[in-house]
Amino acid sequence: MTRESARDRRELVSMTAGDPPVHPPADDEEARFLAAYDLAAFPRPSVTVDVALLTIVDGSFHAALVRRDEQPAMGRWALPGGFVRLDESLEDAVARVLRDKTGLHDVYTAQLATFGAVDRDPRGRIITVAYFALVPADRLAAELAAGARATLARLEVDEEGGSPGPVRAVGSAGPLPLAFDHASILGQAIGRLRGRLWYAPDAFALVPNEFTLLDLQGTYEAILGGRVDKNSFRRRILASGLVAPVGRRREGLRSRPAELFRFRPADAT
């Protein structure tokens, strides 16, 4: 069986809270008002998006980090991020940032939270809308290598009263100091992932298009940071209906071949 490097795009729909509603059509008075309105009359902060781009390698979280080669925090490592442009939505900004800094397209993303402490960035008032993004390890390794601006770092997670505190990043050549509040954002991303795991299809975004139930179980265990009972897990996943057998097995290994499954979104027939 050949490795599939191109994933099914339809599965990679963003889970982000939608922005559908549009204001009703303006009447004349409102139109006149708007023509004269100057938003710049109010002081404005800067707004960025920062993306915790996560994957699972060898049972532990890894994040794609970009080395800052400009001030501030020069030499430290940061989440892929950037200023939000006036003509793009937050989701568009996330997609652009991922494209430019990691070379990845069509990534599964969800909004995490917005961080607005006054002093979180030494340049001044910068509010950041943090997202997390999930990609299977093989795909991330392959596409990051091509881009080369970002590196993959293992995350060391300390529990802090039930949920993860700020994480430490470790690259192949040792610890990578993190910029700004990004250690905290990564910790919160992992905490959110844990909390949603059984209700959201997040784990399927971390696993290749075709996977065995033990692959998936390993992903759950990595996210939760603990073991999961095999039989119990299989019952739950199969009963959920979120998974459909491909009809093939993964052969060529030195033991009984495992059945391959594919993610089937809940809204499919």
Place this chain on the structure above:
Amino acid sequence: MTRESARDRRELVSMTAGDPPVHPPADDEEARFLAAYDLAAFPRPSVTVDVALLTIVDGSFHAALVRRDEQPAMGRWALPGGFVRLDESLEDAVARVLRDKTGLHDVYTAQLATFGAVDRDPRGRIITVAYFALVPADRLAAELAAGARATLARLEVDEEGGSPGPVRAVGSAGPLPLAFDHASILGQAIGRLRGRLWYAPDAFALVPNEFTLLDLQGTYEAILGGRVDKNSFRRRILASGLVAPVGRRREGLRSRPAELFRFRPADAT
């Protein structure tokens, strides 16, 4: 027994994601860079906070809404909100907005999500960080009447594929048309509340300081939009340890008096 109008402040801690981390001290080079740095070189959107201030009256959600008496969306009804100032955190902005527009202090709040569609506000690019805030009905009614800038409207919630869609607001004199994307934000606030209900102490913020288990059950039923079994509910709540008997009963009604309980945060001994 006398009505308690002042609630215990210690219970009203914000549940918002903290903003503790601060960048490390700048070295000389970074200090020089920062002195010359001009954030305004990048285009900046405007940023607001909007607060879905919710309570439960007669088993249904009500929200505090402010009539817009300026353009745009003049005459429509909006969530209490306002521009974030450069010297205040998001949580500070939420507290200020609640104080100025509704007269409330020390309210239980949590961040909901950030909405950044390019066209969500006709004035231009305005990103809003939405929060929800929860207050017991008696307190909200009393303090809102004093302020008088805001009104309390019943929310009609339509299910839309499992989670609430945009809501309709109904005041004492009929439907209140909502401004901007606020109908959608309110729907999402209710959806979030439902999802967190059994894991977060949200319901305790909607109930007076002292409450009976049937009061609390009614709150759960209102949030979930369905009935909850009495015995099952009591077992769960009592087993959770989040509730401590006051040692008194609510008497004077026309039936057997019910035992009063008080919320006890999980981190108490």
Place this chain on the structure above:
DNA sequence: AAAATAGTGTCTATGAGACACTATAGT
């Protein structure tokens, strides 16, 4: 005593955890 609400006893259904067992490939 009647009405009304508070609170409990108890059965059943569901599902998760534990863990030993069987199954099927490669070598």
Place this chain on the structure above:
DNA sequence: ACTATAGTGTCTCATAGACACTATTTT
């Protein structure tokens, strides 16, 4: 035959729902 991993049978335990029952107050 042996090893390694895939997959199942089955017991126990915890918990939620159903629902009828008892308890205690006011009128």
